[in-house]
Amino acid sequence: MITGTENWNLAIFRDSLAASEAAADVVTSVIHDNPYAAISFPTGSTPLGMFDVLAARAARGEIDFSNVTVFCLDEYIGVTVEDPNSLTRWLWDALLTRIGITPDRLHTLPVIANDPVAAATEYEEAITARGGLDLAILGLGPNGHVGYNEPGSSADSRTREIALTPESLTQASAYWEGAVAIPGQAMTIGVGTLLESKQILLLVTGDAKAGILRRALEEPMSADVPASWLRIAGPRLSVIADEAAASNLSAVHPG
């Protein structure tokens, strides 16, 4: 069970709608405090409700994204933004066009670079040049990944190419279009980079995530469940879950 020595925050909401509103509140507050914030957003089905709330708030003029910079969290190797399977393109359509982020304020991962190691280092340098991420928003993969930091990822891992696990490939196949096989490799912002963010928001909904959320929050931190490393961030980590995802937690965290 989680002890009082871990001082990260957990908030549990009735359903995914309420969790999405709460997550959108975090984004809103970060941008109100710093209109020039650098943010990374997750892809997947979990953030869609939060995206709708943010788009509605932007349309009503309650939140202004015009000076916000976005860093892509992960992308398949060799997949350009024109490709219908691009995660960058997906984020573009699902959120960024709706909130008025322009291409000049979007940092895309260098997944077609000749020298991916050097290009990933440059991507890290761009994050550092912004003073680190102000907010890293993350979903939780069924295998415990955050971004595409797959099991085996160390707490000090950096932006890099990584081989996708069979579980992640199965997860991705639900979204994948066309006859071309899903690339076995992706590039992801590293765990160590994420841990340097001023705030980290882990958004987890649905009963399918109950088991892996329990492992991430209650088992000893380990590369087996890379999301567990986020607890190192202490009070800079906020976990927002709905009751379904939180249903396996053995007790409510005091934070």
Ligand code: PGA
């Ligand atoms: P999901 O993906 O929101 O589609 O469950 C989460 C993730 O893998 O980050």
